[in-house]
Amino acid sequence: MTTTTDAAEHPDVTEISDLTEGLLPPSRATALRRHLDECDLCADVHASLEELRGLLGTLPDPPGMPEDIAARVDAALASEAAEAAESSDASRSTGTTEPGSAPGNTHVSRETSAADRPPGHAPASSTGPGRRTRSRRGRRRIAVLGSTVAVAALGVASVVMTTLYDDKGSGTAAHDRASASTDTFSEGTLKNRVADLLQAQKASEGSRAPRGLSMESAPDAGTPKVLKTPTVTVPLCIRQGIGASGAPLAAQAGTYRGKDAYLVVLPDPSGDSTRVMAYLVDAQCVQQPSAAPTLLLQRSYAR
DSSP states (O other), X not given: OOOTTOSSSOOXXXXXXXXXXXXXXXXXXXXXXXXXXXXXXXXXXXXXXXXXXXXXHXXXXXXXXXXXXXXXXXXXHHHHHHHHHHHHHHHHHHTOOOTTOSTTOOOOOSXXXXXXXXXXXXXXXXXXXXXXXXXXXXXXXXXXXXXXXXXXXXXXHXXXXXXXXXXXXXXXXXXXXXXXXXXXXXXXXXXXXXHHHHHHHHHHXXXXXXXXXXXXXXXXXXXXXXXXOOSXXXXXXXXXXXXXXXXXXXXXXXXXXTEEEEEEEEEOTTOOTTEEEEEEEETHHHHOTTSOOOEEEEEEEEO
């Protein structure tokens, strides 16, 4: 009596894989396991598939689909189902049939196998392991292929996880770079900015009668207003953040390292008339009086 897993007819690789996944009927699984006990080649294939299955099982679970994407997918599927139902109803109402579905059009292939295998036997296949013309190098190829697939899967998973975890950090870095590119003030260009402000202020003073420089403070409701024409206006909280006396020579509002800032140029505290002192102060106190003014940068430059 010939068994279903004799030495001449090895099971197909897909059938061994089904055995690994537990997809075969009990009777066939028992016969196939009996063959694996007797055939070293098929046993090696089974072991390679088990190893590959174990490697793939160690991959981390994929991240869950975002709710908004899942909602769009569900909406698209529902729309497709509705369109398919409408198309089916229209076909039935017009009495049309799909091509090739009319009775009597069933096609019978002229080609038949020379001899069908008995029920329960594995179908003959040229791709099964252990054919007489196949060398033992096939086992090595399967093992190498399995290892390559596992390594590639692990690499893809690690790249995906790294991308997900770094997404927030990269977004923050991009935001910081964008803020830096739109800053009005920077330490490297502050000297030129001060020179331009002083030059513009000098030109402005030369176009009108000389007037004294003074600081502008917020007038109280009950204090009589004094008529004056200030040349340089600086908010009171900014002046408090500087903590230095002297009439301002120039001032400008802008941004520094992504923050609202105020640049104020005063005479140098040393009394040297050839130099000036530039102050960069956090301007948050201008919009929020409760915020304390913070001195961000202080540099001395030649006038």
